[in-house]
Amino acid sequence: MEKYTARTWMFIKLTEKGKALAREAYLKRLNDKVEIIKKTIEKGKELIPIILYGLRFDRETGRVYVPATYEDLGWLQKDPSIHHVLSTLKMKTSTKPEEPRQRRTVHTIGELWEMAKQEMSGGRIDILRMFFRVISAKRSLTMKINELFRPLHENAIVSLLPWVVTSRIYFDRELWMLTDELLEMMSKYTTPLDMSKIEGLIARFLGILLTYFGMSTSRTKGDSLKIADIILRENPNLGLSLTDLTTEFANTVDEINARYGCISKFNYAGGDDSRPFIIFDQESLNKALDEMLEELAIRTLEAISEE
Numbered sequence: 001m002e003k004y005t006a007r008t009w010m011f012i013k014l015t016e017k018g019k020a021l022a023r024e025a026y027l028k029r030l031n032d033k034v035e036i037i038k039k040t041i042e043k044g045k046e047l048i049p050i051i052l053y054g055l056r057f058d059r060e061t062g063r064v065y066v067p068a069t070y071e072d073l074g075w076l077q078k079d080p081s082i083h084h085v086l087s088t089l090k091m092k093t094s095t096k097p098e099e100p101r102q103r104r105t106v107h108t109i110g111e112l113w114e115m116a117k118q119e120m121s122g123g124r125i126d127i128l129r130m131f132f133r134v135i136s137a138k139r140s141l142t143m144k145i146n147e148l149f150r151p152l153h154e155n156a157i158v159s160l161l162p163w164v165v166t167s168r169i170y171f172d173r174e175l176w177m178l179t180d181e182l183l184e185m186m187s188k189y190t191t192p193l194d195m196s197k198i199e200g201l202i203a204r205f206l207g208i209l210l211t212y213f214g215m216s217t218s219r220t221k222g223d224s225l226k227i228a229d230i231i232l233r234e235n236p237n238l239g240l241s242l243t244d245l246t247t248e249f250a251n252t253v254d255e256i257n258a259r260y261g262c263i264s265k266f267n268y269a270g271g272d273d274s275r276p277f278i279i280f281d282q283e284s285l286n287k288a289l290d291e292m293l294e295e296l297a298i299r300t301l302e303a304i305s306e307e
Contacts, residue, residue, distance in 0.1 A: 030181055033155050037182070041189045044148040046305045048186055049193040051145065054132030055183075058164070058175070064183065068146055068160060068174040071137035073212075073286050073293075075173070079137075085130050089213070092230055127235045128195075131205045138297035149176050157182060197303045201296060202238060206231065206245055207252035208292055214253070214276045215285065222272030224249060252292075253277045260288040 014022060030037070041048060055064045056079065067079075076082050135141060152158045153176075163173040210224050228245045232238065250266040253276065257265045262284035263277045270276075279285055 026179065027181065029156060030185075033157060034185075036151060036155055037157065037185055038189060040148060040152055041186055044144075045190065046301060047141070047144055047148055048190045049304060050132055050136050050141065050300070052183070052186060052190070053129060053193070054134075054136035055178070056133060058177070063177045063179075065161075065175040065177050066145060066149075067137040067142060068149075068176050069163070069172070070139040070142045073290050076134060076137060079133075082130070082133060085125055089125060089227055089230065092226075124234045125231060127206065127231055127238065128202070131202055134205070134293060135297035135300055138294045140294060141297045141301065144301070145176070152182075193304065197306065198300055199239065201300050201303060203240055203244065203248050204252070205293075205296060206240075207248035208289060208296070210245070210249040211252050211256065211277075212289060214249075215279065215282070217275075219276075220273050221267065221270060221276045224276055225272065249276070256285070256288050256292075260284055262288060 044051075051066055055066065057063075058065050071079065077086065136145065149158050149160075153160055158179075159177040161175050161177055163170040163175055206228075210228060213219055213227055214224055225242070225246065228242060228249070232240060232242060232245060250268065253263060253266040256263055257277075262281040263279050265277070267274055267276055267278075
């Protein structure tokens with residue numbers, strides 16, 4: 001089959017009758033291929049919990065998906081499900097911009113800011129889901145997920161589609177689109193995840209996340225503490241204290257300084273208005289964070305696989 005390109009690929013919108021017929025055919029296929037599905041789930045019993053917790057939602061198709069293409073830090077920030085969490089955290093800790101000298105809008109800047117802040121900051125930040133969404137898109141796990149889904153794709157049980165964002169199609173990036181019926185089967189035949197195995201890894205992820213936020217030249221140590229406080233208040237099940245999280249943040253910065261030399265050590269002496277660290281090489285810092293997330297993905301799979 002020819003690889004899809006801008007010339008060969010298109011989306012077709014079905015009528016309601018067409019949707020009903022397609023669903024009927026798909027359910028029959030699921031029933032006919034149930035043994036293949038069970039074998040796939042058994043083979044990927046360590047991967048399935050990561051997939052289920054890391055599911056993303058595609059507004060263009062109204063379907064849930066898992067990345068089939070490795071995402072570096074730049075691509076992670078573009079994904080709508082990740083971008084929304086990052087933007088929401090930033091909104092919850094940002095301050096209102098100054099009013100322009102001449103009012104040119106129906107609403108003042110302050111009024112518009114409060115409206116946007118209320119809209120974006122109303123939802124809870126689910127760190128556990130973000131953790132799994134990020135690591136499931138790292139190279140080591142996408143390779144394993146692709147291998148797991150390949151027989152399902154060959155039997156037309158899952159779809160492999162190009163990535164679509166705001167009407168733009170990225171043919172070099174792919175997604176595994178999963179149906180509700182398949183997800184139900186995956187949940188039914190999968191052992192629940194023992195969260196105690198990954199508590200330390202989630203703490204490390206948060207240290208990396210706070211370092212990511214600390215890259216902005218406008219963010220201070222005080223801003224980082226606000227972000228950490230919001231994360232903990234909205235995720236009390238993590239079992240972490242503010243001291244635990246700020247220590248993890250400082251340790252992550254110091255580790256990057258020691259391993260890569262692209263940033264300074266953590267600014268322990270500075271006040272809340274000071275920068276948490278100084279960046280010497282932005283590109284190297286991006287690569288360092290990518291490598292640390294890759295290591296985290298490998299360690300997570302190893303921890304889940306332990307008996």
